[in-house]
Amino acid sequence: MLPDKDGPGVGGGQSVPGADDPSVGLFREYLRLRTVHPEPDYDAALRFLNRIAEELELPITKIEVCPGRVVTIMTWEGTKPTLKSILLNSHTDVVPVFQEHWKYDAFSAFKDAEGNIYARGSQDMKCVTIQYIQAVRRLKAEGWKPMRTVHLMFVPDEEVGGHKGMETFVKHPEFQKLNVGFALDEGLANPGEGFTVFYGERNPWWITVHCPGRPGHGSRFVENTAAEKLRHVINSFLDFREKEKHRLNTSECFTLGDVTTVNMTMVKGGVAYNVIPAEMDVSFDLRIPPTVNLQVWKHKHMNQSVTSTDENDPWWSAFSATCKAMNMTLEKEIFPAATDSRFIRAVGIPAIGFSPMNRTPILLHDHNEYLNEQVFLKGIIVYEKLIPALAGVSAFPEEA
Numbered sequence: 001m002l003p004d005k006d007g008p009g010v011g012g013g014q015s016v017p018g019a020d021d022p023s024v025g026l027f028r029e030y031l032r033l034r035t036v037h038p039e040p041d042y043d044a045a046l047r048f049l050n051r052i053a054e055e056l057e058l059p060i061t062k063i064e065v066c067p068g069r070v071v072t073i074m075t076w077e078g079t080k081p082t083l084k085s086i087l088l089n090s091h092t093d094v095v096p097v098f099q100e101h102w103k104y105d106a107f108s109a110f111k112d113a114e115g116n117i118y119a120r121g122s123q124d125m126k127c128v129t130i131q132y133i134q135a136v137r138r139l140k141a142e143g144w145k146p147m148r149t150v151h152l153m154f155v156p157d158e159e160v161g162g163h164k165g166m167e168t169f170v171k172h173p174e175f176q177k178l179n180v181g182f183a184l185d186e187g188l189a190n191p192g193e194g195f196t197v198f199y200g201e202r203n204p205w206w207i208t209v210h211c212p213g214r215p216g217h218g219s220r221f222v223e224n225t226a227a228e229k230l231r232h233v234i235n236s237f238l239d240f241r242e243k244e245k246h247r248l249n250t251s252e253c254f255t256l257g258d259v260t261t262v263n264m265t266m267v268k269g270g271v272a273y274n275v276i277p278a279e280m281d282v283s284f285d286l287r288i289p290p291t292v293n294l295q296v297w298k299h300k301h302m303n304q305s306v307t308s309t310d311e312n313d314p315w316w317s318a319f320s321a322t323c324k325a326m327n328m329t330l331e332k333e334i335f336p337a338a339t340d341s342r343f344i345r346a347v348g349i350p351a352i353g354f355s356p357m358n359r360t361p362i363l364l365h366d367h368n369e370y371l372n373e374q375v376f377l378k379g380i381i382v383y384e385k386l387i388p389a390l391a392g393v394s395a396f397p398e399e400a
């Protein structure tokens, strides 16, 4: 048996010996880059992507959309480059870890005896980045050429809302130039046999309610205090939360994407035990499904566009027929959280959220995030079929 060429895992004992499949080796190498908030090492990601572009012999474009925030695009030009292109999007950043709760160093990409690779980003979404890259590498090696142009795009800052990444970039002239017709972006793992695909997202509403009130001595019954108002606000939000919680798993609401979630996530206020404060703040994270009518909220309308999963839709039918041909069962859902797909859909481009991970617990943002190497490798084969299917979607009448 060969020694593990990646050396021992850090902080959790030895990785299992044996040479990695080259795709697994590349995945583990990418997982070790510390593109973690609050200060992601984006330079390391850029160096890595530069090297990949050279290996794939694809032209690379870098656009600094905000200071220190670079969007990288590798373009595989199609044989009919005037047709709408296919966008394969992934974000390079990952969320922080609580290392004390991990079995292994979260940036060592430790592989255990079952082939489970532990690292922050193993599911969200460094797996998909490497799967796109390896699928393109194999298709190129086979001599296959796309009809529609394929863009691989790598964006920063998704995990902090995408404001200095995709949200800004979709309004940039360089984005228009890509002439995107259809996009793939991240999804979630599925613990069962099926694969989940996301055709829309809930709207995130982050609300802080400011409660001013009469201050005074902590020993008195002061009227109209901040705390009394705060209690009223908290009760209203949490009563609504109870109602929505009961709606889940009943009637037509089967997944989180079908109901509104509410969580009280921050409270602020107070200076001393015996001083009634003049103000208190409470913050809530709400996620609202696209089926809820937001028009009634005059001041807070947000984009609720969803992507067609009609069997007559050419993009969806190419996507779903390819999966069906591979005996994959698709489960269509609304994404419970928020990804960069929402910015793509908001500019009128259909996008499907899809991370090919079945038989895998959903561990994004969690302790001990991992992905099994066999599931990861199967995902490359999935993209090897999906990319030709999407890049081969016949020209529409308006494209001719």
Ligand SMILES: CSCC[C@H](NC=O)C(=O)O
Binding pocket: 158, 159, 160, 161, 162, 204, 337, 338, 339
């Ligand atoms: C509302 S912007 C924040 C985006 C973030 N995305 C991934 O977790 C989320 O909380 O859903």
Ligand SMILES: [Zn+2]
Binding pocket: 091, 124, 125, 158, 186, 339
């Ligand atoms: Zn993600």
Ligand SMILES: [Zn+2]
Binding pocket: 095, 124, 159, 364, 365
């Ligand atoms: Zn995430």
